[in-house]
Amino acid sequence: MKKLALTTLLTAIIAFTTTAGAFAKNNSILVQSTTSTANSGLYDYLLPLFESETGIKVNVVAVGTGQAIRNASNCDADVLLVHARDAEEKFVTDGYGTQRHDLMYNDFVIIGPAQDKANIRELSNVIDALHEIADKNAVFVSRGDNSGTHKTELKLWKETGIDPTIDSGKWYRETGSGMGATLNIAVGMGAYTMTDRATWINFKNRGDHKVLVQGDERLFNQYGVTLINGDKCQSANVTQGKLFVEWLIGDKGQSEIANYRLNDQQLFHPNAR
Amino acid sequence: MISFSEIFSEFTALLAGPDPDLLEIVFLSMQVSLTATLLACLIGLPLGALLAMRDFPGKWLVTVLVNTLMGMPPVVLGLIVYLMLSRSGPMGFLQLLYTPAAMIIAQTALVLPIVTALTRQLIEDSWKDYREPLQSLCVSPWGCVQTLLWDNRFSLMTISLAGFSRAISEVGAVIIVGGNIDHLTRVMTTAIALETSKGDLALALALGFILLVIALLVNATVYSTRMRFA
Numbered sequence: 001m002k003k004l005a006l007t008t009l010l011t012a013i014i015a016f017t018t019t020a021g022a023f024a025k026n027n028s029i030l031v032q033s034t035t036s037t038a039n040s041g042l043y044d045y046l047l048p049l050f051e052s053e054t055g056i057k058v059n060v061v062a063v064g065t066g067q068a069i070r071n072a073s074n075c076d077a078d079v080l081l082v083h084a085r086d087a088e089e090k091f092v093t094d095g096y097g098t099q100r101h102d103l104m105y106n107d108f109v110i111i112g113p114a115q116d117k118a119n120i121r122e123l124s125n126v127i128d129a130l131h132e133i134a135d136k137n138a139v140f141v142s143r144g145d146n147s148g149t150h151k152t153e154l155k156l157w158k159e160t161g162i163d164p165t166i167d168s169g170k171w172y173r174e175t176g177s178g179m180g181a182t183l184n185i186a187v188g189m190g191a192y193t194m195t196d197r198a199t200w201i202n203f204k205n206r207g208d209h210k211v212l213v214q215g216d217e218r219l220f221n222q223y224g225v226t227l228i229n230g231d232k233c234q235s236a237n238v239t240q241g242k243l244f245v246e247w248l249i250g251d252k253g254q255s256e257i258a259n260y261r262l263n264d265q266q267l268f269h270p271n272a273r
Numbered sequence: 274m275i276s277f278s279e280i281f282s283e284f285t286a287l288l289a290g291p292d293p294d295l296l297e298i299v300f301l302s303m304q305v306s307l308t309a310t311l312l313a314c315l316i317g318l319p320l321g322a323l324l325a326m327r328d329f330p331g332k333w334l335v336t337v338l339v340n341t342l343m344g345m346p347p348v349v350l351g352l353i354v355y356l357m358l359s360r361s362g363p364m365g366f367l368q369l370l371y372t373p374a375a376m377i378i379a380q381t382a383l384v385l386p387i388v389t390a391l392t393r394q395l396i397e398d399s400w401k402d403y404r405e406p407l408q409s410l411c412v413s414p415w416g417c418v419q420t421l422l423w424d425n426r427f428s429l430m431t432i433s434l435a436g437f438s439r440a441i442s443e444v445g446a447v448i449i450v451g452g453n454i455d456h457l458t459r460v461m462t463t464a465i466a467l468e469t470s471k472g473d474l475a476l477a478l479a480l481g482f483i484l485l486v487i488a489l490l491v492n493a494t495v496y497s498t499r500m501r502f503a
Binding site for chain 2: 030035039060061062071178180183184187202205206233236
């Protein structure tokens with residue numbers, strides 16, 4: 001009797017756990033993506049439009065640009081959507097992708113606590129701002145994760161002639177985490193950091209942090225989309241991946257990217273050519 | 274800073290009007306972690322019992338190794354499973370990466386050492402005490418394992434609960450092999466990680482409490498089964 005009851009319970013558990021799809025459905029593509037496009041809600045807006053038009057389900061894995069490119073290099077993607085032009089072009093030259101297209105842009109901003117120890121609020125030149133932060137030993141939080149944002153940040157430091165990594169662990173702190181985690185840390189420590197504007201606008205735990213430096217053309221943030229090379233990755237769903245890329249850089253995708261707004265602000269500006 | 278009233282109102286909102294997305298995530302969490310626990314128990318319980326009863330050279334080494342694997346960092350295990358299942362990996366042809374099946378594989382591997390190691394210890398102790406009377410009962414080794422497992426079934430339930438707790442609460446492995454894909458591989462823990470990264474700490478914590486409620490329900494079910502039949 002007891003044995004029967006336990007067997008019944010076990011059977012119920014087995015029935016529950018084996019129902020429904022443990023496997024991915026066909027007719028879907030896999031996109032390795034940077035986090036900002038996912039965290040800002042852009043995909044939640046765009047993908048249903050594409051899906052209803054074509055019937056193709058788009059599965060997005062949102063990680064940092066560095067990891068996205070690495071995953072795609074392992075053929076674990078059909079489409080790559082990131083923001084680090086040099087790395088994307090290398091990805092294509094190495095044969096992993098067929099062609100990289102400009103897709104859209106927004107910009108990076110430097111955020112920091114309202115009290116602004118390094119006094120960078122009035123600066124329009126981001127290089128001057130970084131100099132001030134370094135001079136004052138004001139805490140600056142870096143992604144430190146080889147992401148698109150991290151790469152751009154390092155380029156800016158290079159222009160200042162300062163190597164902040166010498167002071168890593170002192171005023172320069174590398175989190176090795178995503179944008180969101182890094183923002184949480186920056187807010188928690190009252191530190192400065194660089195973020196893309198879309199993630200910041202969608203970010204809820206802002207504390208008293210504000211955008212302090214913006215508008216410098218060096219803070220331009222270009223997103224690109226690349227189709228995986230079917231010759232290199234036999235199992236890639238190139239046919240449907242191509243449809244997605246063409247939709248994004250086509251009239252429909254481009255105008256919908258412009259249509260997406262959050263808090264009454266346009267987050268991404270289409271510029272596919 | 275967020276207040277507790279904020280978390281509480283998020284929590285009650287989630288409970289009051291569970292939207293389909295949340296239910297889907299809860300269901301997948303349960304499905305993945307229960308399946309993984311079940312598989313780990315199917316392998317780990319007899320394996321642990323055999324380890325306890327059999328004497329063989331290097332037994333202490335195997336025991337220490339299994340005990341050590343209980344401390345396997347989920348993120349490391351996730352990476353190993355990722356490299357196996359990646360399209361360019363040895364098992365890429367199975368096309369399992371970024372599916373619930375991949376998450377089940379990873380969590381099974383995570384739970385297996387816990388179930389095996391704890392079962393081994395439990396059975397070894399009871400084997401010591403009951404070796405004489407039991408030996409007359411178990412003619413074959415397999416029958417012996419069955420008898421020992423059945424006699425210890427209620428303690429083994431707690432062991433499987435420990436395994437389930439490990440599975441349902443880990444994020445490191447499932448986020449790597451599952452990818453946290455919306456409507457496909459998003460589970461409670463990866464959803465919490467996502468909301469944290471969006472800075473929506475109140476929602477993240479509220480989701481955390483939902484996860485605890487689920488764990489509580491599972492524990493209550495098992496405990497009441499035990500009270501009923503023990």
